[in-house]
Amino acid sequence: MTIGVCYFPEHWPRERWERDAEQMAEAGIEYVRLAEFSWAVLEPERGVYEFDWLDEAIATLADHGLKVVLCTPTATPPKWLVDRHPEILQADPDGTPRHFGSRRHYCFNSPVYRRETRRVVSEMADRYADEDAVVGWQTDNEFGCHRTVRCYCDDCAAAFSDWLRETYDDVDDLNEKWGTTFWSQRYDSFEAVDPPRPTPAEHHPSHLLDYRRFSSDSVVDYNRVHAEILRDRDDDWFVAHNFMGDFETLDAHAVADDLDLVTWDSYPTGFVQDRRAGAPSMDELRAGDPDQVGMNHDLYRGTNDAPFWVMEQQPGDVNWPPHCPQPGEGAMRLWAHHATAHGADAVLYFRWRRCRQGQEQYHAGLRKQDGSPDRGYRDAVAAASELADVDAAHVDAPVALLHDYDDWWAIDAQPHAPEFDYWEHARTYYRALRARGVQVDLVHPETDLSDYAAVVAPSLHLADDERAAHLREFVEDGGELLLGARSGVKTPSNQLHEELAPGPFADLAGVRVDQHESYPADVDLAVETDAGSRAVSVWSEWLVPDEDTETVATHTTDLAAGTPAVTRAPTDGGSVVYCGVWPGADLADELVSGVLSRAGVATTDRLPDGVRVNERDGLTWVSNFTSDPVAVDAPDDADFRVGESSLDGFDAAVVEAAASDLSVRRSP
Amino acid sequence: MTIGVCYFPEHWPRERWERDAEQMAEAGIEYVRLAEFSWAVLEPERGVYEFDWLDEAIATLADHGLKVVLCTPTATPPKWLVDRHPEILQADPDGTPRHFGSRRHYCFNSPVYRRETRRVVSEMADRYADEDAVVGWQTDNEFGCHRTVRCYCDDCAAAFSDWLRETYDDVDDLNEKWGTTFWSQRYDSFEAVDPPRPTPAEHHPSHLLDYRRFSSDSVVDYNRVHAEILRDRDDDWFVAHNFMGDFETLDAHAVADDLDLVTWDSYPTGFVQDRRAGAPSMDELRAGDPDQVGMNHDLYRGTNDAPFWVMEQQPGDVNWPPHCPQPGEGAMRLWAHHATAHGADAVLYFRWRRCRQGQEQYHAGLRKQDGSPDRGYRDAVAAASELADVDAAHVDAPVALLHDYDDWWAIDAQPHAPEFDYWEHARTYYRALRARGVQVDLVHPETDLSDYAAVVAPSLHLADDERAAHLREFVEDGGELLLGARSGVKTPSNQLHEELAPGPFADLAGVRVDQHESYPADVDLAVETDAGSRAVSVWSEWLVPDEDTETVATHTTDLAAGTPAVTRAPTDGGSVVYCGVWPGADLADELVSGVLSRAGVATTDRLPDGVRVNERDGLTWVSNFTSDPVAVDAPDDADFRVGESSLDGFDAAVVEAAASDLSVRRSP
Amino acid sequence: MTIGVCYFPEHWPRERWERDAEQMAEAGIEYVRLAEFSWAVLEPERGVYEFDWLDEAIATLADHGLKVVLCTPTATPPKWLVDRHPEILQADPDGTPRHFGSRRHYCFNSPVYRRETRRVVSEMADRYADEDAVVGWQTDNEFGCHRTVRCYCDDCAAAFSDWLRETYDDVDDLNEKWGTTFWSQRYDSFEAVDPPRPTPAEHHPSHLLDYRRFSSDSVVDYNRVHAEILRDRDDDWFVAHNFMGDFETLDAHAVADDLDLVTWDSYPTGFVQDRRAGAPSMDELRAGDPDQVGMNHDLYRGTNDAPFWVMEQQPGDVNWPPHCPQPGEGAMRLWAHHATAHGADAVLYFRWRRCRQGQEQYHAGLRKQDGSPDRGYRDAVAAASELADVDAAHVDAPVALLHDYDDWWAIDAQPHAPEFDYWEHARTYYRALRARGVQVDLVHPETDLSDYAAVVAPSLHLADDERAAHLREFVEDGGELLLGARSGVKTPSNQLHEELAPGPFADLAGVRVDQHESYPADVDLAVETDAGSRAVSVWSEWLVPDEDTETVATHTTDLAAGTPAVTRAPTDGGSVVYCGVWPGADLADELVSGVLSRAGVATTDRLPDGVRVNERDGLTWVSNFTSDPVAVDAPDDADFRVGESSLDGFDAAVVEAAASDLSVRRSP
Ligand SMILES: [Mg+2]
Ligand SMILES: [Mg+2]
Ligand SMILES: [Mg+2]
Ligand SMILES: [Zn+2]
Ligand SMILES: [Zn+2]
Ligand SMILES: [Zn+2]
Structure with a gap:
């Protein structure tokens, strides 16, 4: 497992490059990503290419044994191109162009821009096809960032x-x-x-859903333009793209079909502030939410069922969230471990050195703008050193959590409650699984499920008979299935099924939804299970179980009181739990624990909030995202490969043991 | 009194229609509204009409004794028309067109659209002029919904x-x-x-006010285009329009001049969420606010001084408010009774069956999408059966509450406090009247007032001598008048009167406004009356009474302390109370009770919140909008025509007695 | 010191003018401002001038000994001009024109509008060049009001x-x-x-900063067009402009270079509502915040280092804040005294009489719309009478607070925390100075500092060596300097300095910023000084002092605990305090008191909130912006020129004594 860095030599004098390369090598860095956003430097006038600086930068890095990942520079079309072809600009729904002056201002469907893309990518690929130091490519950068997946220009029409x-x-x-x-x-x-x-x-809603599919497909097509040229020039280098966290509008499953390597950009303390419900705690402002980050790790690992990279790892304070506290002491090291534990093979910090120019001056690097080491540098060196000794195969998860972008888009178009966020709802189940130390693959519903012991499907909203048959096959083979609220409501075209929800899944789940309702998040709702009263919120369905279906939880809130809220239908193979509410953490734990138990998946005791364990190839990582120390109880013979059984705040350890053989508690 | 339903046969296979008609007849339904939004089905290409499906639908319903109300289909111009004449689209103030893809995208002032309207309405009217089952028409649908009264296109300029x-x-x-x-x-x-x-x-502000008048008048003119064609073809059928609740931008008084029947669309649990200050209580999420709904009933009854219809009655959970709890048990029956009590002669539930397509899939019908009965169906059947035996003449109200859209528009243009909402302010007085079981007509200030014992004018903001003379005549004839804050401030052109407020009303009210002020809603303000301290809020005027004018309440808040806040001027006839504050519920009750007492209007004791009584033609309805049971004390010989003296939550009863002879209390 | 009024004779019948002039003279008014917004009345058609009404108005006023200030009428181009040249309209960033229908709809860079401006200003200047009663001019009105400094039209491009x-x-x-x-x-x-x-x-950010500079410069240029014509016609009359309060987008320092007299428009109870963080208290709703108002007084006095005028003084309740309580009893008198205390030579109330037309009908005047005196009239008469006896030279302040609009614009472009408002941050220091009764000049950093004993620089964000040398010279001459957070971070072009902050100031301040962070305002942060724990908020820097630099305060909040937060570096002259946090009021007082003490500036005890003392030319004003009475302890022989040692709520007094010889406390 290894460490890398994102580097922009063009922002600094050439005299400095040699020292930068030396310091990178000393730090234990293996990969260096280059040339992102560099179009105007590579081609200052149309057809006039200036590659010498990049040649020199690559050579300097190669001299120090560093491997280079290049970027196609298309995320930032230069002003000369925009001036010549203003029709490449994206447009807002009301027709206002998205102008030059920041980035991502081009339309994925512009024929002119596709032609220019082919031209510049071909030039770069030709230039470096025989350069051994270049091991792979990143296409463009963060497709869709700044709400740019969906464009409304004439080309798109x-x-x-x-x-x-x-x-x-x-x-x-x-x-x-x-x-x-x-x-x-x-x-x-x-x-x-x-x-x-x-x-x-x-x-x-059907119009909206298809426009969302079309928009995502437009990016998939556009990415393919890059991938095909790059592969055509050199079979050895990999083609990657760097996706984003908790990102709705682009179907990563579909883009990944054209990628050799899936990577993503991880900014834990930004994510808790700008893409999650609820105000972050102080610990979360310092290190983020391990399940929010982890869910993205597991998504991008699951996308191609292969190790992934973190192409950009938060290196310290960043510029784009509302507030920018310093990360906790050691947090940058913790994040590298946590990513590796989830299946990352490389973690590249963004960026080498704080930039003096432009929009990201308030974004830290591993080095400060004066070249001196910053807080992240020390953490990166520690992580590089510790991970150099660790070699681990792909994560093997016994549980699949099903996720389909189409479902996200459809529910987002008609949430029926401002609080009903598809991803937050799915995260409730993900959190419950991770709090039991269980490895989870986030996969598309059409994935082959035969190797999983349990499947959790938070909301299979759009459904047809084929999807139902796929799940039925899994269950009849003995799999345990948990199907969440709002499943089976719509056709793939976003019409209501004529049969009551869960529509095509109704026979399998042995239940029908009589009514659904939504409530403000501050209305207290509850259900009762054998274990007592359990809080739920926002969404409530009134269930009618089939004769053989057992009621697992019953509504206790006024009008719905006495009505089934969660059911379980036995089959000849496994069983199907249907949960018609948005469960609170306790109910989610109870349901998930039952599923895992019946599926024979070993778990830990319920872990403290903010503390997680991950098993990968016989090694288990303990990640402490809190400022409180924690203690790990491990089997006597278990070897701590990194750290020890007492962890400080924001600390990580690696132990040779199964996750389910550990228990972790806050130190007294 | 009777029940109906809105029906869209074009959304379902023809094979189903016969069964639908049967089930409607069984349910006790009398009226079926058809063809709303049907233009693209009736005329799939320009000039190619397909009426056969509608012929068959009407015939099928008629065969089961059902009466049909047809709609002109103009609320949704088809895409072929928009493509041919994009100039019919409305425009936002900045010129952005309001595009095709939802509804109400046409401009009322478009000459092209008026021509097309005449064409399609004429075709429909010709087709059904001799069809006996068709008893009336609804013009278009909900003129102005989605903020479309005001358009800013070139045709409008x-x-x-x-x-x-x-x-x-x-x-x-x-x-x-x-x-x-x-x-x-x-x-x-x-x-x-x-x-x-x-x-x-x-x-x-004068420019704004005239544009608001012009915009409303444009709708009036456009509605007349429909009405004239329909009347020209057949004198027997009625012409109606379905207005909306708490709706500011269209002058219903003016539209109604061209209608035979005024109807409106009542969605109680939506209204409490999206058009009222303050978060709804759980009971209000279940059944709405009876005074919010009732004020609209009384407005539309008062518009043409005739029984009205509820053309669309909420049938269960609906799609458009922020949250969508299930209505309380029995709420759909309650609403039908409550509407009838306020003077409705028919209540049509919207819609027969939950729709599988498009924007309203989350809107319940009386039947579910699979055709099975939904919660509202059972309530509708009960209401139909109970109301079938009830025959009641027009409501006879002793009190008029004066309402002028021009005043609403003028105050909205210069509220002088974000919280000063004209309609909320008027509702404060309306609530006080309804809490005393008194029937109220909401009428235009120019209405003949000679039959009323008392008049409440919450804010006659725009005023001239003629309006003052009209009120003076009422008072000199012995009427009791309550004039609220911000009255008489402006000329009809929205200039400030040179004389101090209440301007033309000052001599009649015997008072001048020395100063006015506004405060945030959370600032506690109070006045003192003979009965003690009374909370007021947001608006405060410092009054200078004439010599013969009595001070009814005095400010007690620091700077204004000691200054008169409410006054009463005697005349040779009745007296005039001027209230220079936005009264809290207790002060409003005190003022209104005084007026009613002096006017000799019989009242109940102050009713519990959420419980209301309505008298109509010797019958009194008790409507319980709360989840708590209530008990009715009625004269011994009073016959309960529906229900009994103990009402469950969300229950209604009808008793042969005067409202003022009842008293209602929450059951212990 | 004197009183004036803004008057719009064109809104009233000519028959009234004589009486108005009489009443003004009786009230003690000296100056009358005329002709603002009068273009359409002066030139109803292009080239057709109607000056007779203005001639007559001036003559009427002059007959009563009143002096006239005329306005160039360019803030409101008439409709005929807009119709003929729509290209003069401003445009929003997305290209939407800012249309006719309110005011300030012209672009400062429009060649056509500059030509028309020259024409109309020349006509007016020619007309009145020999009119003795006209003593000066106001150019246009409130340049930039309604966010109009920055335009995005083609002329601006x-x-x-x-x-x-x-x-x-x-x-x-x-x-x-x-x-x-x-x-x-x-x-x-x-x-x-x-x-x-x-x-x-x-x-x-560099693009943004330059566009902000360019936009401000465009106004400077446009103002110069007026000034040159007016000066060319008559050397005797003054050229003034009326600036606004807490106004960011226009560099008043630069505009003032072309002015003889700087004036501004003071609306205390509006400002606390719409341009300050935090909800106003009831006292602030009644009289405003003396430091918010005072900081503007000191800015506009400092701009040209000369007495200023309040060209528009709030006369009572106004129309544009969210809420409009009546000012406290006497507040309008208090404001005139407070302005005079800060260095105003004249205070003109806006307006003479409440206007019956248009957008400002809810704005009080000294007289009501019926011509009778309003609350402000009585206060104005009192102020005129009291100030007539007061003659005071220019304020002599021992302390400079450095303010640069470029810094404001740069920080606003990258606040790095929604709460980080440049002006609010500066006001924290200003408040601490004013709470010690010290006079403060707000001046540009390039100002000659040699006469000041102490300099407070809340945030010298953009910095170069020249600016550092200027401060070094001040300190080495013995001056005491307090340098606040975010100083020295950027180059004048808004790039990050390569050296760590405070960049060019680092050697002088003897400190480097290791890290910076930001927090939500509700996160409790603290530092410790010798005096104990002190609250800070929002912004936190981790300081590394040089060897000879002393640590004044140390962070005590978790991650930063133990790190220096405030330092003091001695030099051979004075010393330099660097404060790396946003200080709470107590820390600000402690730091400022230390600086003043070392600088030998005499202070009062810490004054109660809302009560301020100002010294001007041997006289000290006591201003009570609270509703509570206060008592003044003055030297036995001190003469109270206005009022006495016991002040009521919203009262003012003037005493012959040094401010630092007084102490003020709330009466028991
Ligand atoms: Mg999909
Ligand atoms: Mg009217
Ligand atoms: Mg400057
Ligand atoms: Zn496009
Ligand atoms: Zn229009
Ligand atoms: Zn411009």
């Missing part, structure tokens, strides 16, 4: 019509599948269907 | 100039009446006056 | 390119100074640089 033409038999098929009789929304032709522009009332 | 030309003698007259010397806002011609587009600072 | 061309050697110089290598933001030409229009992500 035309491309959307084409996409619809390829998706539907004919326009009558579209009218039928969407259901356009409602509010006279019938279309005569594919050309007549516009992007969802400003309208007096809300948009048709 | 031209129409506004024309409207001004008809309203003012010449442009000098406009300059004089508006007062355009201020900030050099003088106009040379009517053409020079634009719609109120984005400006650096706020708009001229 | 072209002017911005020109501005850049004049500012930088060539485009490579711009690329270098901005640092456009970041995110490929390199420009080929000055023409290629656009205004900061809507972009996917945030703008480049």
